[in-house]
Each structure stands twice: as structure tokens, then as C-alpha cells.
Amino acid sequence: MHKKPDPARRSERSRQAILQAARELVTEVGYAKLSIEAIAARAGVGKQTIYRWWRSKGAVVFDSFLALSEDTQGMALPDTGDIEADLKTVMRATVAEFADPAFEAPIRALNMEIVADPELAAQYRDKLAGPVDEAKKERLRSAQRAGQIAEDADLDLALELLYAPVYQRWLLRTGPLTPEYADALVDAVLRALRP
Amino acid sequence: MHKKPDPARRSERSRQAILQAARELVTEVGYAKLSIEAIAARAGVGKQTIYRWWRSKGAVVFDSFLALSEDTQGMALPDTGDIEADLKTVMRATVAEFADPAFEAPIRALNMEIVADPELAAQYRDKLAGPVDEAKKERLRSAQRAGQIAEDADLDLALELLYAPVYQRWLLRTGPLTPEYADALVDAVLRALRP
Amino acid sequence: MHKKPDPARRSERSRQAILQAARELVTEVGYAKLSIEAIAARAGVGKQTIYRWWRSKGAVVFDSFLALSEDTQGMALPDTGDIEADLKTVMRATVAEFADPAFEAPIRALNMEIVADPELAAQYRDKLAGPVDEAKKERLRSAQRAGQIAEDADLDLALELLYAPVYQRWLLRTGPLTPEYADALVDAVLRALRP
Amino acid sequence: MHKKPDPARRSERSRQAILQAARELVTEVGYAKLSIEAIAARAGVGKQTIYRWWRSKGAVVFDSFLALSEDTQGMALPDTGDIEADLKTVMRATVAEFADPAFEAPIRALNMEIVADPELAAQYRDKLAGPVDEAKKERLRSAQRAGQIAEDADLDLALELLYAPVYQRWLLRTGPLTPEYADALVDAVLRALRP
DNA sequence: AATTAACCGAGACGGTACGTCTGGTCTTTAA
DNA sequence: TTAAAGACCAGACGTACCGTCTCGGTTAATT
Secondary structure: OOOOOOHHHOOHHHHHHHHHHHHHHHHHHOOOOOOHHHHHHHHOOOHHHHHHHOOOHHHHHHHHHHHHHHHHOOOOOOOOOOHHHHHHHHHHHHHHHHHOHHHHHHHHHHHHHHHHOHHHHHHHHHHHHHHHHHHHHHHHHHHHHOOOOOOOOOHHHHHHHHHHHHHHHHHHOOOOOOHHHHHHHHHHHHHHHOO | OOOOOOHHHOOHHHHHHHHHHHHHHHHHHOOOOOOHHHHHHHHOOOHHHHHHHOOOHHHHHHHHHHHHHHHHOOOOOOOOOOHHHHHHHHHHHHHHHHHOHHHHHHHHHHHHHHHHOHHHHHHHHHHHHHHHHHHHHHHHHHHHHOOOOOOOOOHHHHHHHHHHHHHHHHHHOOOOOOHHHHHHHHHHHHHHHOO | OOOOOOHHHOOHHHHHHHHHHHHHHHHHHOOOOOOHHHHHHHHOOOHHHHHHHOOOHHHHHHHHHHHHHHHHOOOOOOOOOOHHHHHHHHHHHHHHHHHOHHHHHHHHHHHHHHHHOHHHHHHHHHHHHHHHHHHHHHHHHHHHHOOOOOOOOOHHHHHHHHHHHHHHHHHHOOOOOOHHHHHHHHHHHHHHHOO | OOOOOOHHHOOHHHHHHHHHHHHHHHHHHOOOOOOHHHHHHHHOOOHHHHHHHOOOHHHHHHHHHHHHHHHHOOOOOOOOOOHHHHHHHHHHHHHHHHHOHHHHHHHHHHHHHHHHOHHHHHHHHHHHHHHHHHHHHHHHHHHHHOOOOOOOOOHHHHHHHHHHHHHHHHHHOOOOOOHHHHHHHHHHHHHHHOO
């Protein structure tokens, strides 16, 4: 019979050290060359302590990003009343973030994990993407109330039309991520959403 | 000094055996648990023969899919004169293909490779995605000539608006891939492209 | 500072459970594969309780045998007046005991411990071998008084001549342990000890 | 299915390095704390190379001693015509060898292995003990021819009477190993073997 | 009766080593 | 020269135990 570990006895110090080590190593050697052995060594922790609390290397890396963005919660998008200007601001920022080489390696690692592991994908949706998407939809609803977007527009689809092209370009490296691209994207999507 | 292998001397029988073994093993054990060792054993081939001709596990898997779709070349999209109907036909087919569980494992493996390895991504663009995209753009150009789409529309962006949402939904498992979804997507994109 | 445990507070129930578990496990999995972890689990006892009272795995196993043979104390050898007959009786019994496959594993384990650990060897001499050897020497002294053995014979050496060959045969598996062998041994040793 | 390695392809260089490393480490850290991991590291060899050719840690250590004494073969005992003097010379040397603290650790390790593993015990008999015992018996036969030992004496038993007591004293640390002890032993055994 | 100090079961912890698996290189033999 | 075969060095895998530690919960002997 398999006994589950008792979470009450979990060492917070070890947990933090492991997550930090994972974050550091992903940026240093990349996700593919990352080993649990190295994480344990860097964190000054026995390997078993990792295996006790995480299912896989991916779960550790995933949690290390979760922990990072726990303070990103509750943010709201700018609302100047001009949906076009606001969206362009947001999308230009998004595009710039993706283009930042410092985030390249870890975010790509995170995405590989999510693609490969449905369970992590679910966690990602619930804990990271979900709240952010809700904030984005709230801004779009505000635009609906202002009559800038059709009342019957499918906001989930709208979000996908806005973000999926950027995501795909970045993930598959199929094109440059420039501010002009962000603007063109917003223009096109707003045309599709016009009342 | 390192001598490059002479492609003329390459054993076609071994190459085919390796590609087939790779294809079989990807579907059987998944990409993550696939090993060069296992491919060599299944193909009845020395490991060196694999290392001589491919850079990495990913390159072998990638080639094994290339070989499969070599006959998919030169296809053209339907052109009944009604861009909306034609696109809905195509997108419904695309959505159905993605939803097919039989292709799930290998296609996901292929995408993981492309995401992780920029060189394979380039090959993918040139040899697989490129020709298909060109055919799709050709259909859109035909619609432009027919006045169904704005003359100055950015066709690359148009393709991304059509396909990226589907790709993202599938890759991140963020939503169901239904015919209704395909139709809604086409409707939205055509609104964005209207003259 | 390190505080020694207070023997008065020792749980007799735990002690017995540990010794019994050790005995069972030695016969089941052999001494080499025996672990303190397994003993603790089988005995339903915390690991610390073992470490508190014993220095090593060997010490536990050793004690578990000590406990078994605590009732063997105070026995005396047969004395019919005929040293040859008596010794043959005793040596035949000894040989039979060694040949019994049921005792093979645990006794071998005990011997490995004694060979490896001088401190346990000392305990063994004092608590197990010593009394038995004294009884054997007493029988030889009786034979000396009866004039069947030289008065100046070295009885320690005599015991070694009798028992070491049997012990060696058993330990190194260098030959069969038969009643005939026991008789031949007694004959030879008695020739060496003749007045 | 399990494939046996091909001995023809075995690397002699690796074999020697492993045996030497094993010999060094046994004397440095003792048998109990010896690890295959350490042997591989010291020998500059992959662990698999050890597991490929040896069943266990014990087998490696055993072989490392075998290799050492391969040149000890074919030796003969002194034969001055005086069996008592010759035996005392030999037994004093044997006793001195056992008492040498430099050989203590490795020889004890070797014996633990032989005691624990019947297969190694068989190898030990055939390759190490056998030839030496034959040489000893040859000397005794010579004494038989000279009329110093009974013609019908059991020479195997004679050897055991001579060597087992020394072996037991050393193994169980039950007494000192002095030249006087060697002499007393020879005296006693010769009395037992007298014609 | 309340306090208190030790033992107790339990099990997490930092570690070491296990025996296996794979990566990528090198060598041998045959075609 | 290429290929099959497979030994080699290297090192990560996930597991088993080590011996230490901390946690609540008895238990027994003082207060």
C-alpha cells in the first residue's frame, strides 16, 4: 500500500530552496538539461524530498513559476475609455514581454511542460491563466457597455483572436514580435468585434 | 579531423527501418520516453548509424513525420467562389483532425520538438507548413479578387487569426474543438477582413 | 550534551517485538538484506527506539540470538566415564546441529557479525561460548583425573582441535559434516591427548 | 531476454583498473564501507562496466585477490626430511602472516565474502586453497614415506587439525597467535598422526 | 492531582549508494 | 567505407536505507 506524505510535516525551508534552485537552473542550463539530481544538490536537499512532494521534474518547474507569480494576482487592465488605445498598450506590452530574451528559456520550459502534461495544463488554467483572462474579459465587457464592441460578442473567442497569434508566433518562431504587429492585431480583432 | 558521412553510401534500408521504428515507438510509448537506444534496437540497426545521420532524437522523429507527409504536397483548397463556405469546410476539417485522438500523441511529439529546437522549427516552416500556408493564402487572394476580402488585408495575419486559436486550444487544451467553434472563428475573421 | 537513555524506562514490549522481528527477518531475507527500517516496521516501532538501545544492526541481531539461547545456560556434558564415547556423542550432535539447514541462515548471520565486529566477538565469548567451553573443559578435566588424557594437556588447544575443524568445514563449506567425520576427529584428538 | 556480454570484447585495461581500485579501497576504507560507485570512480570506469562483468561487490573484491595471488601458484613447502621442524617453520610463518595487521582488513573482507557466498567459496577452494592444500598434503605424504606419519592417516583431516585452530583463533579473535602456539599445535597434531 | 521528563510511534529530513537506463563515442568484424 | 554489434565512460534515474531530527501522545515518577 502507498502512504501519502503528511503535508503538515512539510519543511517550508526545503520547499522554498527547491523552487528557487529549479528556477535558477532552468535559466542556467535550460529545461532539457535540467535534472532532479542538480536541483537537489543546489537546494541542499535530499532527492527523496523532491520525489516525496512532486510527481515529476515538470511539476517542480511548474510550481517554481507558480510561486513566482503568486503576487501577480488581482491586477486589472488599464481602462481609459478608449478600448483601441488600451488594447494596443496591453498587446504592445505582451509582445515586448515575449520578445525579452531573459524570459525566453524559462517560459518556453513552462510551456513545454504544460503541453506535455494535461494535469499541469489544468493547474495552469486554474491558477495562472484563469485570473488574468478574467481581468482581460472584464475590460472587454467595459467596452461592450460603452458600445465599442458588439453586445453579443463571444469574449472567449475574442481573447483567443488577440492572444493566440502572438503565442503561436513566439512558440513556433514563425515571425517577428513588433509593436506594429501588436497594433495590426488589435485593429483586426476590433473590426471583427465591432457592433 | 571530422569527416562528414557520404550520403551516397547511405543505406536506404536502414534509413526506412529507423524512421518506421521511430514512428511506431512515438505512438507506443510517447515522445518523452522514446530513446535512441530503443529506436536502434527496434530497427535492427547500430546506434552509430543513427548518430551518423541525425543530430538528435528530435531530428529522427521529425524526419519520420516528414517522410509520412511527403505525399501531402501540392494540395489545393476548395474554391467554390464562396469564401465563407469554403473556409468553414476547411476549418471544420482542421478542427476534426486535431480532435482525432489517434493523431494526438505523435503530433504533440512533433510540436514539442519544434518548440524546443529552432532549427527543426525552420525546417518545419520550409518543408511542411510553408507549402500548405501558401495554398491557404492563394485561396484568400482569390477571395480578394472576388471582392469578398479587403484588398489591403494582411494575409499572413489573416492566417494566424484563423489557425492560431485552434492551435492554441489544442496545444493547451483550453477548450473544446467543435464544428461550431470553427464556424464562429471563420465568421469573426471574415468580419475582420471585410472590404 | 548527550544524555544516555534511562534503562528503567525501557519498554519491554518494544524490546521483545524488535528482537522477534529481527529473528524473523534474518531467516526470511538473510542477514545481508536485513534493514533496521524493516525491523522497525515489522515490530511496529519507531526507528529511533532501535537506535536508542542498540549500536548497530549487528548488535540487534546478536541480541536476538542471545535472547534465544538464554535458557541453554548451565548445561553439562555427559560423563559416562568413557571419554571416547562421550566425546563422540557430543561431536556427532554438534555436527548434526551444524548440518541442520534450518539453523544455517541465522547462525551464519551471527557468525558474520562476530567476525566483523570485535566488540560483539567479545560479548559472544563471554556470554555464549565461554560457559559452554567451560563445561567442555570440565569433562576433559574429568578424563584427566581418570587417566584417559595426559595430565599436562593444554585443554584450550584440545577444544580447538576438536571444534575448529568442524567450524571451518561448516563456515567455508569445504567438506561434508557426517557422524563418521565426528568419530575420526575424536579418534585423532584423543591420540594427540593420550598420556 | 538477457544477453550475455561477449568476453572477447572485454577491455583488459578497464579490468585491471577495477581490480586495482578495489584492492586499494578495501585497505583504505574497509570492506563494509566499500562501494561499487567508489570503485568505478577510482578506476575511471563506468559503473555499468563493473555490473557487466561481476555479479556483486564481493565478486570484484574476490577477483582482486585472485589476481594478486596468481603468481603464488606452484609453490612447494620446505622438505628437510624432518617433518616436525618443517611443519613448525610453516606454521610459524602462517601464524605470523595472520597476525600481520596490514593483511587484517583485506583478508577478513575476503573471508566474509566466502562465508556469505557459496559460489565464491567454491571458487576459493578451486583456485586458491586447492593448490596450496595439495602442496601441503604432498609434504605430509613425503613424511609418510619416511615413516614419520602413519601410513593410513587421513591427510585432509590432518590439514584441518593443523590449520583450522589457527583460522578460528584469528577469525573469532579467541586467542593470541604466537610462535609458541604454532609449535604446540604441530606437536599435538604429530602425536595424533604418529605411526 | 498536577507536573514533568523520558520514552514511544511516526515519519520527514539530508545523504549515500544502489542497480538500471540512456546518451554519445569508440572499436571490432563482416560485407 | 559503411554497417551491425556492442563495450565503453559518463551520469541521471527513481528507490531503499542510513542515522538524525522533530512532532504529538502516552506513561511513570516526582512534586
